[in-house]
Amino acid sequence: MERITISVSDEFAAELAAFMASERYDNRSEAVRDLARLGLERARIDHSISGDCVATLSYVFNHHTRELAKRLTDAHHEHHGQEVATMHVHLDHDSCLEVAVLRGDAAKVREFAKTVIAERGVTHGQVSFVPVSIDVAAHTHGAASRGHAHAHPKI
Template identity: 50%
Template sequence: MERFTVSLDDGLAQQFGEFMAQHGYNNRSEAVRDLIRSRLEQERLQQPVAEGYCVGTLTYVYNHHERELASRVTQSHHNHHDLTVAMQHVHLDHDNCLETVILRGPVQSVQAFADQVISSPGIRHGRLHLIPVDAEPASHTHGKAPYAPQFQHLHFRPIT
């Protein structure tokens, strides 16, 4: 681990202290690490052609009574089943639903899918949060039996 010193003017130091208190940080180092990590991830994912893999969440609200909106959103998820890991559906009231979707895959594909959902008429408060990951091919058995099949899959590790 590398140590370095940061000098802040009084106003910025006060804002940083308030930020730490508001978010429950007990020490400056952890707060600075999280801020740097977040900014580096944002920069990497906002490159014109972001490469590599990511995991993330897509969150949005919609009125399930709007003409065929729920079925269009569901069909979009089925069309991209390779990216959707899991979904949580919450009824906010008698009309509005909140959905949070866990996504995993190539950055460009995940971003394109999220853009398609968020830009759909009737979707409100759409947000995508991505975390860049390294994807490592893996193969091992899940079980102890000598005949247990080997499964080919990817392991995802956060980059920062």
Template identity: 45%
Template sequence: MQRVTVTLPESLCQDLDQFVQDRQYDNRSEAMRDLLRLGLRGAQENTRENAQGEAMGVLSYVYDHHTRDLASRLMHHHHDHHALSITTSHVHLDHDTCLETAILRGPADALRAYADGVLSQRGVMHGNLFLIPVQTHASAHDHGHGAAHHEHLHVRDSF
């Protein structure tokens, strides 16, 4: 077995201790091993075959805007992937934290990679990517102005 040291903010450490107590673990290490297994399993399921196909995505995350260079790093990440972004919103939650939500569209694997680049930044505290599988269809519809060719998105059942 290897010893790994992890630095946690006080509030997260308190949450971990409460989790240990509620679930009656013998110690933090046992709880952390189970939480890591669960998190890694979920991450693997999200990246395997599900990485195929076009998708819409909603990326939401909370971050500490006082974290050194974080706002700049996030802005550069957004600009480097501008073709995936449809819109973003930014809300000030309190003096220190902000909530951002980005509506994304593109290949599911590219949206996951984009989200990983945001959520792995130091100072990002909470985050989640919700993916909606879609298909693009070119079609012609007559909306009273003659037939017009344009693309439509259709939601799929799954990837």
């Protein structure tokens, strides 16, 4: 068996201890192994989605982190074709939550999400995918007729 050493904050260690007590784990190693297995399973599911998708990217970041807001804005502008909408919420004096609704090729959406989540100063990040088929059609809405995209969830 291979040994891995990690460092965690006091808050994370306390949260892990509370999880261990509530789930009746006898040791940290087994608790961390089970949590890692859950995370890896989720990653396998998320990585298996291909083709068109809609997705939500949510992340928390410290807006005081040097140049982070600029780096995040630049990343969003570089992927403006995938972004449908973004919501920004101030959580406290330091932390902000952003939720971006994305649409397009799952591989490209996944890479954009990885870029954002890996930024220094982003403390929590998660992306959730919904596989869809996207078609562009012209049809009438009221008196106007114009083409636009529709995303149909795959069943």
